[in-house]
Amino acid sequence: MLGRPVYILDSIRTPFVKSMTLYNDISTQDLMIATLNALVTKASLENQLLGDSGFGAVINSSANWNLGRESVLGTKLDPHSPSFTLQRACGTSLEISWILSLKIANNEIENAIAGGVDTNSDLPIMISRSLTQKLLAFNQAKDWTSKLKLIPSFLDPANFKLIFPGIVEPRTGLSMGQHCEKMVREWKISRQEQDELALRSHQNAAKAYDDGFYNDLVFEFHGIKRDGIVRADTTLEKLATLKTVFKLPGETNKDLCTLTAGNSSPLTDGSAAVLLGSSEYANQFNHTPLARFIDAEVAAVDFVHGEGLLMAPTIAVSKLLARNNLQLQDFDFYEIHEAFAGQVLCTLKAWQSDDYCKKVLKRPRALGSIDLTKLNIKGGSVAIGHPFAATGARIVGALAKMLSQNGGKGRGLISICTAGGMGVAAILEGIDQRSS
Numbered sequence: 001m002l003g004r005p006v007y008i009l010d011s012i013r014t015p016f017v018k019s020m021t022l023y024n025d026i027s028t029q030d031l032m033i034a035t036l037n038a039l040v041t042k043a044s045l046e047n048q049l050l051g052d053s054g055f056g057a058v059i060n061s062s063a064n065w066n067l068g069r070e071s072v073l074g075t076k077l078d079p080h081s082p083s084f085t086l087q088r089a090c091g092t093s094l095e096i097s098w099i100l101s102l103k104i105a106n107n108e109i110e111n112a113i114a115g116g117v118d119t120n121s122d123l124p125i126m127i128s129r130s131l132t133q134k135l136l137a138f139n140q141a142k143d144w145t146s147k148l149k150l151i152p153s154f155l156d157p158a159n160f161k162l163i164f165p166g167i168v169e170p171r172t173g174l175s176m177g178q179h180c181e182k183m184v185r186e187w188k189i190s191r192q193e194q195d196e197l198a199l200r201s202h203q204n205a206a207k208a209y210d211d212g213f214y215n216d217l218v219f220e221f222h223g224i225k226r227d228g229i230v231r232a233d234t235t236l237e238k239l240a241t242l243k244t245v246f247k248l249p250g251e252t253n254k255d256l257c258t259l260t261a262g263n264s265s266p267l268t269d270g271s272a273a274v275l276l277g278s279s280e281y282a283n284q285f286n287h288t289p290l291a292r293f294i295d296a297e298v299a300a301v302d303f304v305h306g307e308g309l310l311m312a313p314t315i316a317v318s319k320l321l322a323r324n325n326l327q328l329q330d331f332d333f334y335e336i337h338e339a340f341a342g343q344v345l346c347t348l349k350a351w352q353s354d355d356y357c358k359k360v361l362k363r364p365r366a367l368g369s370i371d372l373t374k375l376n377i378k379g380g381s382v383a384i385g386h387p388f389a390a391t392g393a394r395i396v397g398a399l400a401k402m403l404s405q406n407g408g409k410g411r412g413l414i415s416i417c418t419a420g421g422m423g424v425a426a427i428l429e430g431i432d433q434r435s436s
Contacts, residue, residue: 003105007289008428009282010043011397013272014221016385017228019120023269026222028057029064032117033074035271038219039113040075043275043287050081051109054096055273057117058089058388058419059165061124071115087389090337091298091416091424092116093272094392098296098426100276110281114396115273116389123165131159169419171304176339176419177246177259179309184258184342186308187349191258194341195239198263198382201338205379206232213378217397229266229385239263263341268385272393274400289431291400291412295324296426303421310343311360312423313415314350318361320425328367331374332410333402335395338380339417347415378402392416392424399428408432 014035017023023031032055040046055068064070068083088095093116100112127135134153141147168175184194208214209226218225244257245264251257275287282289299315301307313336321328328351336344350356351367358364378398381391392414399412407430414426 004107005279006101006104006293007277007279007282007431008291008293008396008400009275009277009287009289010039011272011274011393011400012039012042012217012219013390013394013397014270015218015224015227016268016270016387016390017224018385019267019269021121021269022222022224022228023119024121026119026122028060028117028119028122029067029070029074031119031269031271032057032067032071032115034221035115035117035273036071036075036077036113039273039275040077042216042219044285045275046076047078048111048285049078050083050113051111052100052103053081053083053113053115054086054100055083055115055117056086056088056092056096056389058087058092059118059120059123060087061122088298088424089418089420089422090339090386090388091392091418091422092389094296094396094414094416094424094426095298097274097276097293097392097396098424101293104276104278111275111277113273113275115271115393116387116391117271118387118389119269120267121269126163128159128161128163130156134159167419169303169309174249175246176309177264178248179303180340180342181246181248181257181259183308183310183346185256187346189258189342189345189349192236192240193345194258194263195236197338197341197344198239199234199236201341201376201380201383202231202234204377205230205383208378213401217401227384229268230379230383234262259340259342263382265339265381265386268387270385270387270390272390272397274393274397291403291428292431294427294429295320296424297323298422298424300423301421307421308346309421310339310417311346311350312421313417313425314347314356314423315361316423316425317413317415318357318363318367320427321367324427326427328370330411331370331413332406333377333399333412334370334375335399335412335414336375336380337386337391337395337416338376338382339386341382343417344380396426396428403428403430406430
């Protein structure tokens with residue numbers, strides 16, 4: 001739990017679009033800078049000095065090793081503003097929000113920006129290790145005679161095999177989707193249940209856009225001001241026609257598979273950022289606090305030896321609830337990241353299981369169920385999209401606005417599963433929930 005109050009003061013993001021489409025010509029760094037510049041304009045941050053800031057990308061190039069600092073230098077913020085680069089897979093920008101909130105709560109800084117970006121349209125394609133070593137040897141050779149002797153070794157065709165980043169767990173060789181296929185079978189989650197959740201995600205997102213909820217959260221970029229993935233006209237019948245996409249190794253029975261492009265989050269390009277600050281900073285610069293960042297937690301599972309890859313948020317949430325003396329039902333909004341509709345359903349079912357909660361969460365009984373009308377009410381990642389490192393900031397910003405529109409009252413729970421079998425969870429509260 002934090003010390004002095006930390007507030008979410010503002011946020012903004014690009015429209016999220018399918019990878020390899022509209023943002024093909026935009027670099028990872030430039031995509032992050034675009035959102036930062038939009039936040040600087042929206043929140044009147046020109047020439048302001050940040051106490052700190054942090055940004056991250058999951059699919060990142062070694063050329064962007066200093067992504068955070070270079071992104072800040074691409075804006076009209078005071079160039080003396082420091083920044084760092086961090087990566088915790090899909091929980092990256094929520095993790096950064098947590099770290100910066102702790103600094104503000106501990107009176108170390110007064111304000112900060114947390115953000116994340118990912119674009120699979122700017123893939124860092126690598127060359128083989130053998131070719132890398134030969135090129136290094138060629139570069140280090142002291143004279144042209146030595147260099148010429150190395151040239152024949154370059155002619156091996158194996159040298160020219162390109163290495164493309166993949167969303168595969170190195171320890172198992174399985175993709176995240178394949179791991180989720182294993183999970184939904186273990187928890188007996190049907191294809192129809194997954195499609196129904198995906199449909200609600202699209203319906204909620206479309207309604208939120210129609211109601212103007214995203215008007216000030218998404219800025220116009222490359223000629224669009226709306227996420228390119230949201231489908232207002234999709235139906236259960238349309239979703240049911242889609243083919244399954246994640247077959248397990250050695251499996252021949254396609255009827256066992258249930259994950260499709262319709263009930264999974266797509267590869268997405270986009271960036272997002274949130275402005276955090278103390279009450280003193282908010283008062284000085286006339287920012288209206290939207291919500292408070294209360295606490296966060298991280299956990300991991302041993303997926304290599306059979307535990308569900310995307311089940312770590314169940315543990316993180318359980319620990320977070322215990323530390324804050326809360327029940328799972330003590331929330332007005334639930335923002336559970338939809339890496340896959342099936343993952344969300346597995347999480348919900350696990351919390352309702354006495355056996356799971358006793359064995360894994362070390363609780364005397366099940367955490368229980370939640371009111372599904374409070375789940376991802378403005379759309380989730382299946383509909384909105386999931387630029388890996390940007391999703392946390394996207395959720396923090398949207399949830400803060402929901403709490404603000406709720407009259408500054410209420411409480412929201414964030415739950416994000418990540419690659420590597422980790423999960424990040426956080427609690428936000430309306431500014432009137434506790435005394436400042």
